[in-house]
Amino acid sequence: MTAQPACSVDDLGPEEAMLVELADADGTTVPVAIARDVDGGWHAISDICSHGQVSLSDGEVEGCLVECWLHGSQFDLRSGKPLQLPATQPVPVYPVTVDGDRILVDVDEPLAIAS
Template sequence: MPESESSGGKEDQVATRVCAKSELGLGEAIRVMVDGVAIALVIDSVGNCFALGDMCSHADISLSDGFVEGDELECWAHGGRFELSTGRARTLPASEPVPVYQVTIVDGDVYVDVNNQVDMSAYRASS
């Protein structure tokens, strides 16, 4: 779920401010905590911002230590790749998606709403 832009209206904001967008570089992932949830906050190569659950679904590895390539975040440990917009696992050994949360940019600040996830039911591996 890519970011949505807004201006003003911070009093209506239900999401949590995590940083200024200008603090992040293109193709960068950082770990942030929002209401006790570990998030891999990612800026892709064209400046879109995404928030994914920070744990690889294959192993208990922090995805924010991985690599951003195109529209994917790659786990540094075993090479599993996850689609930024959906959390869908694209390569083995990862087969289950990771959560993706709503990101909003307000006056240049990045907000993440951990109560607003992408519906991943279509991306789960069949059993």
């Protein structure tokens, strides 16, 4: 599968996030948090916190971080790495393409997490 429409550029302002559900190549629903950073850059990460089954799109976006609303774990939107306990495992990050006014996400090809 290739990148698929996730939302419109008008759906989010800087430091906002929303949940979208996309289908992977097997037809499985993948919950994705679409977020805009402080500079207006677009990011797509797993919507599920690696510490608990909590929606990251319900958390606060600050700069290039999203904070889990339940326990305060913070994740880098660019890499998926946890930057604040209690989370210790990264979340998947997906490639984002801006095509005109559409935001496209490819859930079949998560980006590699740099060490």
